Amino acid sequence: MIKIVAKNMLKEGHKEKFIKLAEELIEKSRQEAGCISYGLFEDINDDSILTFIEEWEDKKAIEKHNNTEHFKRIIPLLAELRVDKESNLYKEI
Template identity: 45%
Template sequence: MLVVHATFPIDPDNRGEALDLIESLAEDSRQEDGVIDYRVATDIDDSNLFRFFEQYEDEAAFEAHAETDHFEEFERALPDLLAGEPEVTRFDVEDASPVEL
């Protein structure tokens, strides 16, 4: 499994446009083959910082995601929406299991 955690600091003046794009991106991404989960949340300390949590079955699914129209649309718009540098971290995971609380 491949897991991606990405953060995007969005310019407050562009938050509405960014939110529309992000909602559409997340919804469309969850429909892709090989996507286990695709979630976006705002940071509790900064509502203009969007955190992406993405899980893919494998590298092929991740690469296919990067080639979709909805991802490319988001990628094209992103430079005009940002208020800083995005951070993206990739995790290659061999095993995952629920944690009892």
């Protein structure tokens, strides 16, 4: 299992639009083979930080995900709404 934590620091006033776009990405990603979980989380101390926390069976499932139509269409649109991003892929110890 691989956990992805993809933290987005949003531009001011873009939170609703980001969430709207993310909803479609979440819904379609959850249907993909190899997707264990996929959610969007808001930092309880700073609502300009929205983070995808995802669990995938393996690297192959992630590579397939990164090549889906919805990923390739929505990710660039999300990128326009943030000032910075930090992404880590994790394996459990």
